[in-house]
Amino acid sequence: MKLSRRKFLKVTSGVVGGGVAAELGLLGVNTAAAAAKAGKVPIKTGRQVPSICPYCAVGCGQIVTVSDAGEIVDIQGNPDSPISQGTLCPKGAATFQLVKNEQRWTTVKYRAPGSDRWEEKPLDWAMHRIAELTKKTRDAHFNEFQELPDGKDGTVKKRVMNTYALASLGGATMDNEWNYLHQKLMHGLGVVYLENQARI
Ligand code: SF4
Numbered sequence: 001m002k003l004s005r006r007k008f009l010k011v012t013s014g015v016v017g018g019g020v021a022a023e024l025g026l027l028g029v030n031t032a033a034a035a036a037k038a039g040k041v042p043i044k045t046g047r048q049v050p051s052i053c054p055y056c057a058v059g060c061g062q063i064v065t066v067s068d069a070g071e072i073v074d075i076q077g078n079p080d081s082p083i084s085q086g087t088l089c090p091k092g093a094a095t096f097q098l099v100k101n102e103q104r105w106t107t108v109k110y111r112a113p114g115s116d117r118w119e120e121k122p123l124d125w126a127m128h129r130i131a132e133l134t135k136k137t138r139d140a141h142f143n144e145f146q147e148l149p150d151g152k153d154g155t156v157k158k159r160v161m162n163t164y165a166l167a168s169l170g171g172a173t174m175d176n177e178w179n180y181l182h183q184k185l186m187h188g189l190g191v192v193y194l195e196n197q198a199r200i
Contacts, residue, residue, distance in 0.1 A: 141165035170196030
């Protein structure tokens with residue numbers, strides 16, 4: 001299709017102003033596939049609840065759509081938010097999957113010491129195993145006192161109440177509240193190596 005500059009400007013202004021499919025058709029773009037797909041995308045309706053993205057201190061606004069049955073059916077950016085004006089970063093845009101994700105694993109893979117194979121274990125089993133090993137390691141390596149430099153080329157014994165045998169590295173799906181409680185727990189245990197991917 002031969003397109004003059006005048007025609008191109010006319011057509012693209014139509015794309016911005018409305019009649020997108022028809023105007024793209026004039027540009028030689030086949031919109032049939034997109035139109036067929038769009039017809040099958042379910043429109044998610046329900047009560048819209050303003051909320052805040054749980055992931056970081058930016059605090060982007062979200063709208064959580066809730067069905068009559070009280071189920072979350074969608075989470076999108078809130079255009080009324082003065083902070084984010086409807087936008088969300090890729091992590092915030094995936095918040096719905098934090099709530100609902102049929103592909104989420106509900107078991108863990110465990111390889112026993114010395115074993116050459118992975119076993120499938122229930123999540124509760126893993127929780128108890130982690131708690132058991134955390135307590136055992138802390139009890140074996142807890143420092144009530146430690147010799148520390150006194151600033152005069154000597155050392156001084158100080159109460160430190162810590163352990164260097166445990167470390168905690170948080171992941172991207174830990175939200176603000178979880179991180180708050182987690183650092184409380186870790187500090188309570190005396191863990192000093194405490195870090196999170198999101199640096200919060
Ligand atoms: S994680 Fe992304 S969307 Fe969520 S508050 Fe932070 S910047 Fe905003």
